[in-house]
Amino acid sequence: MPSGARRRVLRAFAAAVAGFSALVAWTLMTGPAAGATESSACLLPRTAVHHSEGVDGWDGDYARPAGDVKALMVFLSFPGTDPQLTPAQVAADHYPATGRFWANASYGRFRLHLHAETRWLRMPHPATDYLISRNWDAADRDAYLHDAIATADPSVDFAGYDVIYLVADPDAPGVDSDATKVVNLATPISVDGNPVRRMVTVFEHHPPDRNVLAHETGHIFDLPDLYYQPPPGSNADWDTHVGDWDLMGSQFGLAPDPFAWHKWRLGWLGPDQVGCIVGIGTTYHDLSPDETPGGTKLLVVRTGEDTALAMEARTRTGNDRASCSEGVLLYDVRSDRESGDGPIDVIDGHPGHSACPATSVYPPLADAPLGVGESYTVPGGSTQVTVLGRQTDGTWSVRVTEAATQATNQPSGVGTVD
Structure with a gap:
């Protein structure tokens, strides 16, 4: 500095x-x-x-991490690939560990409760069609989000959730764990009467990176990335700041x-x-x-x-x-x-x-x-x-x-x- x-x-x-x-x-x-x-x-x-x-x-665009906060986890599969894990197994990769982390961090002031759907919902296109990557093209990312919400909406009730996790089949070809991100929408969309401004797109492998969902959940509550992202092709260290x-x-x-x-x-x-x-x-x-x-x-x-x-x-x-x-x-x-x-x-x-x-x-x-x-x-x-x-x-x-x-x-x- x-x-x-x-x-x-x-x-x-x-x-x-x-x-x-x-x-x-x-x-x-x-x-x-x-x-x-x-x-x-x-x-x-x-x-x-x-x-x-x-x-x-x-x-005020961000929910407050206080008291009991409800989170929804939706599971997305893709044509041509049958998931090798059940939704319950994938959910267990992240919970209750993520909830425990934030309960400990907040001295019990913030309790994150997860409702995980129980079945895979099939997206209309193979994962490779969405060109999923860390630095995702905005049009491809938007297409994925549009299809994910359209796929889930008929059978999933989004009402009453402050946190939404869209979890992709970790074994599907084209799923890139580096693309696990919080996506901030310039204009919120309404799903089941619930205004949704940001969602976590989860592309983690099994088992996932440690604390990855806790990190992304921090963004939901307005916390910044503290790492340094080097320019493409650089071998610089990501963790020099903290x-x-x-x-x-x-x-x-x-x-x-x-x-x-x-x-x-x-x-x-x-x-x-x-x-x-x-x-x-x-x-x-x-x-x-x-x-x-x-x-x-x-x-x-x-x-x-x-x-x-x-x-x-x-x-x-x-x-x-x-x-x-x-x-x-x-x-x-x-x-x-x-x-x-x-x-x-x-x-x-x-x-x-x-x-x-x-x-x-x-x-x-x-x-x-x-x-x-x-x-x-x-x-x-x-x-x-x-x-x-x-x-x-x-x-x-x-x-x-x-x-x-x-x-x-x-x-x-x-x-x-x-």
């Missing part, structure tokens, strides 16, 4: 907090869920980019639990669980692990109009039980960068070192968290974070020291398919 993205305090922001003579920890309301006001200093604004990481509002941290980076990651920033955005953190650090000086904080309920989950330092430095604790438990390392994780957030363009960058607390080369998706960031006694100073010296200890109740004690500097703005982008 450009060094300017880590300079600490915007001129306008500095003026807004000039009345503070010492650093304070300001507890924020819970983003979109609590309707926090514009005066909350660390609320990054939502911007026009696709899946903006802003937390000052909620895009490595194993947060399944919106890689569904194969060792620590797939969502960042506390995402839990804040989705409304799963209470009013006392996010601290905003403003002013000049030093403060002390206890961070409860991201994976467990209760306690302070997130510390934020506003670094620009659309940027922030975030801090949270990560441990080997829950969704992160296979994590390579534990400690206090730091990352930069940008609400002006679109999905897939690096809206979050994990800060490497141990530059020049790697860990878990056999299992990590990106070993240079596998040991990114700071351990007890370790510090990180943001380039330019404006913010220093030191991990003082780990308490018997599992919380991590952190010291944050702020010095006055200034920051700059950065460009933005836009996108439509996840």
Whole structure:
């Protein structure tokens, strides 16, 4: 990330907090869920980019991941091929694992309930006719969606579902697992009186990629892709932005639990669980692990109009039980960068070192968290974070020291398919 993205305090922001003579920890309301006001200093604004990481509002085009949410799974086969698996077997590839993941991630605040159809529905054309691929031609994709809805509608009741999975026969010729995507419709369609704006087209093999459906479900609730997609023909690494941290980076990651920033955005953190650090000086904080309920989950330092430095604790438990390392994780957030363009960058607390080369998706960031006694100073010296200890109740004690500097703005982008 450009060094300017880590300079600490915007001129306008500095003026807004000039009345503070010492650093304070300001507890924020819970983003979109609590309707926090514009005066909350660390609320990054939502911007026009696709899946903006802003937390000052909620895009009403997206369903909220709160309470009991109903999902529908429809199974599609193709002429010339008889499915080798039953719908129940394919459904079991994804559930109840996907539901458990999100229940754990949300501390039980979001419960995804699946209704899976019990038979294969035959599409009008072979899968090869649709030219299914990761970078699917829009006309071919639209033809597939049109045929899928037309095939299912006579026998499937779509009413009352916020999440719709269209699952293709994994063994049919022409089915490409790289094409598993959330498709966002510019104009919603009405099926059985249910307005449908986005659907997950599932083309996974058997068994599927780990956490793949949980990743795609995250898009249904406005979470961005955190990985980097190299240009065609490039051998560049996909996971340089966040490595194993947060399944919106890689569904194969060792620590797939969502960042506390995402839990804040989705409304799963209470009013006392996010601290905003403003002013000049030093403060002390206890961070409860991201994976467990209760306690302070997130510390934020506003670094620009659309940027922030975030801090949270990560441990080997829950969704992160296979994590390579534990400690206090730091990352930069940008609400002006679109999905897939690096809206979050994990800060490497141990530059020049790697860990878990056999299992990590990106070993240079596998040991990114700071351990007890370790510090990180943001380039330019404006913010220093030191991990003082780990308490018997599992919380991590952190010291944050702020010095006055200034920051700059950065460009933005836009996108439509996840």
